[in-house]
Amino acid sequence: MSRQNRSGLSRALNIFGPFIGLVLVIALFALIPEVQGRFLRMANFKSVATQSVIVALGALGMTLIIVSGGIDLSAASNIALASVITAYAVNAGAAPAWALLFGVLTGGLVGLANGALVTRLRLVPFIVTMGMMGIARGAAKWIAGNQKIDAPMTWINELMAKSPRPSWLLMAPGIWIVILFAAAMAVLLKFTVFGRHIFAVGSNEATARLCGIRTDRVKVLVYAVSGLFCGLSGVMEFSRLTVGDPTVAVGLELDIIAAVVIGGGSLNGGEGSILGTMIGVLIMSFLRNGCTMMGWPNYIQEIIIGAIIIVAVAIDRLRHRKEC
Amino acid sequence: MSDRPAVPPILRMSGIGKSFGATQALDGVDLELGRGEVHALIGENGAGKSTMMKILSGAIVPDAGRMEIDGRPYAPSGPGDGLRGGVSMIYQELNLAPHLSVAENIMLGRETARSGWLDRPAIRRQVREVLELVRHPEISPDVPVGRLSVGAKQLVEIARALLNKSRILVMDEPTSSLTQEDSQRLFEIIRGLRGQDVGVIYISHFLEEVQSVADSYTVLRDGRSVGSGAMAGTSLDDLIQLMVGRKFTQLFPRVEHACGGPVLTLDRLKGRRMAAPVSLDLAKGEILGLAGLIGSGRTETLRALFGLDEVEGGAVVVSGAELAGRRPWARIGRGLGLLSEDRQGEGLALNLSVADNMTLSRLAPFRRRGLLRPARQRRSVAGLIDRLKIKAKGPGQPVGALSGGNQQKVALGRLLHQEASVLLLDEPTRGIDVVSKSQIYEWIGGLAREGKAILFVSSYLPELLGICDRIAVFHRGNLVESRPAAAWDAAGLMAAATVGRAPRGTPVEQRNAE
Structure with a gap:
């Protein structure tokens, strides 16, 4: 009986662990009198959510990759490349819808290349995507002529507006896009054959092969889908900056990976959830937001977030040891 | 004490006992x-050689018994002590x-140095000496070990052991990955x-x-x-008899079944x-045992x-049609199902649930309009859990939390759910308890x-003899003989597996020709 209880508890911890972390972070700043008033305002929550959009989109794809046992270090470079392509297209007079599509597809192509290299050449994802990190960043700078690309304002720039144009939207369209895709990806992971296959490949690739799963195909698809999300994230980056900047989002891949890991994803594969990842994204955003309000310098934020990543993974480890 | 010979043996182990759980x-x-x-330690898999x-x-650390090296008590508390x-x-x-x-490997951890700097000449001298000792001075000390043949690598290991002033060398299946030629060279070494101390x-x-x-x-x-004694005057048959003993039990519930027409053919x-x-x-309704060494x-x-x-070549025919696709998903589609010998490493995804593990190879029945319906999956798996008498908390429990026997039943349950018509079972009862074995x-x-x-692949001869209709024996990559199970006995199987021919000296080729 006690074993059953403990497993029930650990399952609860599995689902609610990151959530408790988020509540703690919000409670922490809500209790500090200096920032309480500003922090707890609806407008602040909206702005935190808007700031989370870019990392969140990248993290949706990254969750699929990490659950499948892979990693994508090229995510941030891919985002920068997609933002440059989008700006380039808008600047060249393309209709905004086309520009958006080009940006998203660019990301998808980079992801597809990652997946093809990982499966065809049997290279470790870490190495392939590290190489792609340089290639995509370099390509972005090349296309942009090593400077920012200015582009005329279009409706793309409203995707990240804090006060959306049709006011009944209440939040930036980008946030709604994230919510929509998060729901779709959660369903994909939990309730489709493809989702089960992703978990199987990440949990034990040999078993997956034994069960007739086309592991290579699963991996290529996962990287390609993740690339599409990076592309969309790049469009959002362009929307926010109103220019195409090839030097944007440097190091952001680590924030994206951290969000997945804080949310319960295991770098060994086979574990992770979209809900957890989204909570991981919010934990980091609220921390940044709160620290800024406190007037704490940047380096304090970096130290705190670094420590939280280690604590999150350590708790995860502890939980696993108990189960065995 | 007084009746002990003047020179004690290098090693004496007496009354060694060890139990793992029950x-x-x-x-x-x-x-x-x-x-x-040179003392041979012989026995079937699981006889206790590796524990010894x-x-x-x-x-x-043993539960009982004592060990002496050169007459002095020896009670190691870790591998370092053993070395x-x-x-x-x-x-x-x-x-x-x-x-x-080669030199760096031989000297690893014992590098000769002068005030922290490697003494290269001294190292080369020692390495050359020890390579002379194993009679292979032609191996260059400067070649990376990765470029040597397996046989030469083994020499390097032996040289390292000699340089370590080892008194006792334990060689565990040293020839299993060697060519005939390399094996011969190893025997010479x-x-x-024998001349050394x-x-x-x-x-x-390989008897x-x-x-x-x-x-x-x-x-x-x-x-x-x-049994133990001098090798001279001991025949292969003697050794085989000692290995298999006479230990037949009623562990094998005989289920009456009839063999039909051929369903699977491997052609070269x-x-x-x-x-x-x-x-x-392989015929419909037939259990064909595959015996042989690992x-x-x-x-x-x-x-x-x-x-x-x-x-790389040859054909597989299932129910009269040659199989085109050569990947597992294509084979599963044609009714084949495989149970891996490596349950934990390959057979199961340990942190996934019982339900997922059982249904992974056939999720289609639970899908409607592209979405899985977990309730259906759980219901179907719950039925299998009952049918196979699996002890689990439920379909959602991670399979890694189950006992070995129950894990194996989950892996078998997958083949049931898959509705495989040709089952390839690789050591399905390895390392599981007797009750589960009997159920399987x-x-x-x-x-x-x-x-x-x-x-049905197995290294456990009694179960092959107990449940198979026919048994085929492999020896060094070749299928050497296939007979109805009733025409085999344990000694015959052991002889064919270890020597490559059936007992009483009849060469296999002749038997096949008859």
Whole structure:
């Protein structure tokens, strides 16, 4: 009986662990009198959510990759490349819808290349995507002529507006896009054959092969889908900056990976959830937001977030040891 | 004390006992190794050989018994103690750093240095000396070990052991990955060691090899020493009789079933890891046992047949149609299902649920409009859990939390759910409890009665004899003989597996020609 209880508890911890972390972070700043008033305002929550959009989109794809046992270090470079392509297209007079599509597809192509290299050449994802990190960043700078690309304002720039144009939207369209895709990806992971296959490949690739799963195909698809999300994230980056900047989002891949890991994803594969990842994204955003309000310098934020990543993974480890 | 000979043996192990939980792995085993002697340790898989050697090396502490090296008490508390005591283990998986040179590997951890700087001339001198000792001075000390042949690598390991002033060399299946030629060279070296002040414990399943290289032997069976003596004057049949003993039980519930027409044919199938092409036929409702030593080609044949290993040639015919696709998903589509010998490493995804593990190879029945319906999946799996008497909290429990026997039932349940018509079972009862074993035998018999065809790989001869209709034996990659189970006995199987021919000296080729 006690074993059953403990497993029930650990399952609860599995689902609610990151959530408790988020509540703690919000409670922490809500209790500090200096920032309480500003922090707890609806407008602040909206702005935190808007700031989370870019990392969140990248993290949706990254969750699929990490659950499948892979990693994508090229995510941030891919985002920068997609933002440059989008700006380039808008600047060249393309209709905004086309520009958006080009940006998203660019990301998808980079992801597809990652997946093809990982499966065809049997290279470790870490190495392939590290190489792609340089290639995509370099390509972005090349296309942009090593400077920012200015582009005329279009409706793309409203995707990240804090006060959306049709006011009944209440939040930036980008946030709604994230919510929509998060729901779709959660369903994909939990309730489709493809989702089960992703978990199987990440949990034990040999078993997956034994069960007739086309592991290579699963991996290529996962990287390609993740690339599409990076592309969309790049469009959002362009929307926010109103220019195409090839030097944007440097190091952001680590924030994206951290969000997945804080949310319960295991770098060994086979574990992770979209809900957890989204909570991981919010934990980091609220921390940044709160620290800024406190007037704490940047380096304090970096130290705190670094420590939280280690604590999150350590708790995860502890939980696993108990189960065995 | 007074009747002990003047020169004590290099090693004396007496009354060694060890149990793991309820299993008595070793029970009062004695072993004595003289100076310059090569002593063979023989027994079936699971007889206790490796436990015995782990105790000698210090990796395991025994529950009972004493050990002496050169007449002095020896009680290692870890592998480091074993090394310092003069015990060197040479495994089939070699313990060498492939990027370092021969000299660096031999001297690893004992580099001669002068005030912190490597003394290269001294190192080269010592390495050359020790390579002379193993009679292979032609091996260059500067070559990276990764570039040497397997045989030469083994020499490097032996040289390292000699340089370590080892008194006792333990060789565990040293020839299983060697070519015939390399094996011969290794035997010469071992014979050469007789002149040195060392003793060799030689473990091998290849009895002819053992007979030619060893001076004396000890046979283990079920954790007891059932015989020992000088190799001279001991026949292969004697050894085989000692190994298998007479231990037949009613563990095998016989399920009546009839064999129908042929359903699976391998025609000179050759996989990447198979030493030779293999042809065989399997009928509907037939249980065909595949006997042989580990690495003899049984597993490799199943894996090539299932498409897990690359197929280099030959044809597979299922129900009259030759299979085109060579990958597992194509084979599953044609009714094949494989149970892996490596349950934890390959057979199951341990942190996924029982339900996912059982249904992974066939999720289609739970899908509607692209979405899985977990309730249906759970219901279907709950039925299988009942049917196979699996002890689990429910379909959602991670499979890694179950006992070995129950894990294996989950892996078998997958083949049931998959509705495979040809089942390739690789060591389905390895490492599981007797009750589960018996249930699995009954279940296999039941499947045969339903008309499924079963290839059953096992290293445990009694179960092959107990449940199979026909048994085929592999020896060094070749399928050497196939007979109805009733025409085999344990000694015959053991002889065919270890020597490559059936007993009483009749060559296999002749038998086949008849």
